[in-house]
Amino acid sequence: xxxxxxxxxxxxxxxxxxxxxxxxxxxxxxxxxxxxxxxxxxxxxxxxxxxxxxxxxxxxxxxxxxxxxxxxxxxxxxxxxxxxxxxxxxxxxxxxxxxxxxxxxxxxxxxxxxxxxxxxxxxxxxxxxxxxxxxxxxxxxxxxxxxxxxxxxxxxxxxxxxxxxxxxxxxxxxxxxxxxxxxxxxxxxxxxxxxxxxxxxxxxxxxxxxxxxxxxxxxxxxxxxxxxxxxxxxxxxxxxxxxxxxxxxxxxxxxxxxxxxxxxxxxxxxxxxxxxxxxxxxxxxxxxxxxxxxxxxxxxxxxxxxxxxxxxxxxxxxxxxxxxxxxxxxxxxxxxxxxxxxxxxxxxxxxxxxxxxxxxxxxxxxxxxxxxxxxxxxxxxxxxxxxxxxxxxxxxxxxxxxxxxxxxxxxxxxxxxxxxxxxxxxxxxxxxxxxxxxxxxxxxxxxxxxxxxxxx
Numbered sequence: 001x002x003x004x005x006x007x008x009x010x011x012x013x014x015x016x017x018x019x020x021x022x023x024x025x026x027x028x029x030x031x032x033x034x035x036x037x038x039x040x041x042x043x044x045x046x047x048x049x050x051x052x053x054x055x056x057x058x059x060x061x062x063x064x065x066x067x068x069x070x071x072x073x074x075x076x077x078x079x080x081x082x083x084x085x086x087x088x089x090x091x092x093x094x095x096x097x098x099x100x101x102x103x104x105x106x107x108x109x110x111x112x113x114x115x116x117x118x119x120x121x122x123x124x125x126x127x128x129x130x131x132x133x134x135x136x137x138x139x140x141x142x143x144x145x146x147x148x149x150x151x152x153x154x155x156x157x158x159x160x161x162x163x164x165x166x167x168x169x170x171x172x173x174x175x176x177x178x179x180x181x182x183x184x185x186x187x188x189x190x191x192x193x194x195x196x197x198x199x200x201x202x203x204x205x206x207x208x209x210x211x212x213x214x215x216x217x218x219x220x221x222x223x224x225x226x227x228x229x230x231x232x233x234x235x236x237x238x239x240x241x242x243x244x245x246x247x248x249x250x251x252x253x254x255x256x257x258x259x260x261x262x263x264x265x266x267x268x269x270x271x272x273x274x275x276x277x278x279x280x281x282x283x284x285x286x287x288x289x290x291x292x293x294x295x296x297x298x299x300x301x302x303x304x305x306x307x308x309x310x311x312x313x314x315x316x317x318x319x320x321x322x323x324x325x326x327x328x329x330x331x332x333x334x335x336x337x338x339x340x341x342x343x344x345x346x347x348x349x350x351x352x353x354x355x356x357x358x359x360x361x362x363x364x365x366x367x368x369x370x371x372x373x374x375x376x377x378x379x380x381x382x383x384x385x386x387x388x389x390x391x392x393x394x395x396x397x398x399x400x401x402x403x404x405x406x407x408x409x410x411x412x413x414x415x416x417x418x419x420x421x422x423x424x425x426x427x428x429x430x431x432x433x434x435x436x437x438x439x440x441x442x443x444x445x446x447x448x449x450x451x452x453x454x455x456x
Contacts (some may be wrong), residue, residue, distance in 0.1 A: 001172070001180045005035045006042060008168055009053075012161055015043065016125040019055045019166070022117055023079075025072035027188040030079065032169055034186050036130070037083055044258065054131075056086040058120050061115045062094040063239040064105065072189050075399040076442040079187070087259075094408055106199060121164065133158050133167045136174045137295035139223045140219065141203050142230075147283055151274075152234055155446055157227035174218065178429050241275045249276060255327045256280075260294055263316070280318055281305020298422045299376055301330055312376065315420060331418075339453075342414050343428070345377065346449045353438060353445065362429045364418070367438050371446070374418055377428075380417045386424040387434040405430060418448070 009015050021036060023029040030119040036055045059076040063069050073089050080087030097109045117129045138157035145154025160170045169177065181188060198204060212219045244266065252255045256278065266272045272401045273288050281304040282290065287330070292299050293311050301310045310317045310328050319328040329338060331347070338345050353365045384398040402412050407430075426432045428450040438445060 002035060002038050002042070004172075005168065006039055008171065009039060010433065012091060012166065013170075014053075014128075014166060014168070017166075018052065020117060020121045020124065020126045020129045021057050022113070022129055022131045022227055023056055023057050023059050023076050024132075024134075024191070025059070025075045025189045026191055027181050027186075028174075028177055030075075030188040031181050032130065032132040033079060033085075034184060035168070037085070051412050056124060057088070058117055058129075059087070059089045059090060060109075060116060061091045062109055062113075063091060064094055064109075065191070068189075068192065070189075075187060075189055083354055086124075090116055092108055096151060097236040097319065105377040107246065117166065118276070128164045128166050129164050130168055132169050134169045134172050134174055135224045136205070136209070136220055138227055139220050140201055140209070142227050144200060144221060145205055146378070151284075152230065155227065156231035157224070158232065161390045170386075188213070188357065222384065241272070244272050245276060248272075253327060254320050258318075260314050260316060265292065277304060277318075280307045282309075299374055299420065302375065310380075311377070327379055329377040331373070331377060333371075333373045333414070339376075340416070342415065342453050344453060345428075346451070346452045348447055348449045350445045351443050358450060360432060362450045364426045364432050364450075365438055366436050366446050367442045367447050369442075370436070375425070376419050377416055378419070379413075380415045380427065384417060384424060386417075386427065386431070389432045389434050389437065391434065393434050398424070401427060401431060416450075 004395075018204075019036065021029070021033055022034055039052060040050065040055065042052050042211070052375075054420055057080050059073055061069050061073045072260065077087060077089060079085075092112055094105070094108055094112070097112060097238065099251075100104065101108060103111070114129075121129055127341075131395060142155060142157040145157075148154070157169060158169050180186075194202060206331065209220065216222070248258050248263055263269075263273070271288055272293060273280060274284070277290065285305070286302060288293060290309065293302065293309075296311055298312050298417060299310070301308050303309075304318070305440070306321055307318045308328075309322060310319060310330070312328065318326050323332060329340065331338065331345075336347050349368065350365070353359070359365070380398045382399065385395055386401075387393050388396050400419065402415060407415065415426050415430070416428045421435075423435065424433055425436045429452070
């Protein structure tokens with residue numbers, strides 16, 4: 001086992017590293033400590049000397065199992081003292097941290113231990129942190145991710161090296177680790193909570209994997225081999241997805257645009273759409289709705305994390321939820337006030353239009369029962385047109401309207417339009433559209449007032 005361990009160190013070029021060992025006191029971590037100790041002796045005897053290879057120990061006492069937790073910490077300290085290895089032990093009031101953060105035991109313990117290990121690594125100036133995950137741990141992770149539906153990124157199991165974390169026991173089977181511990185008379189402590197089925201991983205370990213191995217005796221070994229193949233496939237997969245992101249995802253300020261005609265020619269469409277939108281918060285359950293929205297009318301949208309995905313003519317537009325950062329603002333039926341960086345829009349229901357002489361260009365009255373929500377408020381763009389109110393249904397480009405109104409160039413960049421299903425209702429603060437004129441006698445109206453914010 002030591003020979004294989006040294007080959008792994010050589011394979012990943014860890015021989016020149018200083019390593020902080022994360023020890024729990026369990027059989028896996030105590031075997032890892034013994035192998036590091038013997039590997040250090042081996043390199044000390046080699047013609048090249050240690051070449052920088054060294055290790056220290058770190059242990060977290062979570063105080064979740066009373067005297068057993070303290071006994072784990074004592075074992076780690078005793079082993080370190082016996083073999084003259086630098087050792088740091090810390091204590092956490094895990095229950096209090098859980099209550100404060102509102103997380104469960106597993107999430108809390110994982111977060112605080114890795115945060116502390118990284119802190120110690122930096123303080124000692126060590127290169128990396130070693131954990132004692134083994135082959136079965138990786139297979140369990142593969143199965144958890146597979147059944148949760150995390151996609152190809154979850155099928156590589158646990159990686160042998162990721163950032164500052166290394167897993168030198170990953171290719172060893174659990175049985176081999178226990179046999180080594182018994183043969184070498186290595187002391188360890190058994191965490192009794194590992195025998196319970198309270199956690200998902202324990203359920204898989206105690207029930208699912210044994211059932212699979214009854215049918216496929218070499219299942220763990222074969223599944224672990226698959227994780228290695230999946231890791232290589234994932235590299236190719238990510239390279240391909242990166243190419244699609246470069247080709248399809250167009251950033252414009254705080255927004256992103258995806259041309260739909262180009263997207264629809266991509267295959268496999270569902271996978272590409274999912275990977276493009278996953279960084280913005282798309283869940284697998286939302287994918288069918290997104291694919292359906294590709295063929296819907298403008299104005300439809302789906303909330304994704306901190307973004308909205310809006311169908312706008314021939315594009316998908318990803319715009320931030322924060323309206324001040326957005327270039328496409330959705331007006332819902334219950335919206336009453338919204339703000340951009342340079343303007344505010346107030347919306348209120350009214351029963352009648354006042355005397356026409358008192359209606360300014362910064363106001364719009366529309367029949368509420370003729371509206372299809374959400375409306376879209378966005379900056380004007382080349383090609384926009386409307387049928388200006390009072391011009392007898394004559395079509396006019398917004399660009400020409402701005403020229404005729406003698407809008408200065410710097411102000412043209414901050415002109416917004418309100419649209420419904422591709423039709424412009426209002427060039428905000430300038431002119432409304434004849435098509436949205438309120439019919440005579442209509443008493444269910446919305447009044448919109450567009451106000452430019454004063455510069456500070």
